[in-house]
Amino acid sequence: MIKFRARKFCRSNSKISGGGSTGGSGRGCGGSGEIKWELRPGGMLVQKRENGESEGEEMITVRVSTGSKWHDISIEATSTFGELKTILSLVTNLEPREQRLLFRGKEREDGDFLHMVGVKDRDKVLLLEDPAIKERKLHALSPENPCHPISV
Template sequence: MSNNMFLRGGLNTAADDGGGSSRDWELRPCGIVVQMRDTSSDTIQAGPLIKVKVSYGGSIHEVSITAFSTFGDLKKSLALGTGLQPQQQRLLYRGKEKHNRVYLHDAGVRNKSKVVLIEDPSSHQKRLVDSRRDEAIAMACRAVADVNEEVDKIAEKVFAVEAAVKSGRRLKDSAIAEPTELLMCQLLKLDSIKADGEAKSQRRILVRRVQKYVETLDMLKIQNETSNSQRTVVTTSWETFDAGLRGSTSAPLQQRGRVLSQTSTSSTVADWEWFN
């Protein structure tokens, strides 16, 4: 009787196998004491194959697995077909949740038995959050891509302005101001995009590219104005007169007085031509 009580309570002893190692033992429901199996191993235990029908949502997944496998092993087999990682799964058999270390045959799972799979509520909530975040990132990436297409078109105008200024052509101020304003509008669009992850990285790269174009146009504007001022030269030609008409404004009047006196005293003096 003491042996029966001892067996019902389970057996966890270390027996020396002669090699110095120890083994753990466990009591099965049938009353047999067997060596405890290592459930930390990824290898599914050997034994007769059974087909387990797993209901998940509105679909049925049929899994072939050994009867000596655990529910944790069953979760690993379901990961590929359901898209749920083992830690995201909860398995119910006969209305009760079964833990990873429980063996299928110990729980009474037989060939063509039905197991219900549900997703862990916390995992489901996290998956919804991740899905929404991924969707937001995808939308932000599309918005950044649209702005990038507009920047490519404006870049062609920037290159045309740069080629014209370097060739020595005089451009109107509007030819440089127009692409600058367009680029500033694209910067405002990028600033309004709420981005995370990959979209944030793409937006940062595009912002730097637009700023570089704006700086290039500012330099071209200065070069265009400088070259124009150097080509504009104002020259003034002064006419000079001989002595008597050059100097102060009173000199012609004095000269005019002497001429008048000469014409009044001598009739042989030639007439003078006056210049205002």
């Protein structure tokens, strides 16, 4: 880790502070005077975040609608829609291959990353059951089906 001494830059705004200059002791100034830096894998030197997490590890809550029910799912922002389907399969009893996820009116592929298509905290995603698989299930459960255990 590299440490640099930070310069204090304060800007007073008389409209907000209700009067003259704060003389450098305002809300935006102060602190330890040191900024901690980190070297990212790409070689970029950036200021280290206070909570110690990088942006990719941020947890978001996605609200998933199945039509009649809502499910609030906590997931990493860098997860894929396929990973979201896996989590939803535990809640909805639909296999991931039976699910179709729509965000902003478009069906999303399993390999699409949530953060890359713009999913943010508390955004809504629509979950639909794949109509072809739904039809196959209904056909398999119908009494006319010779493979049905009830038919004679």
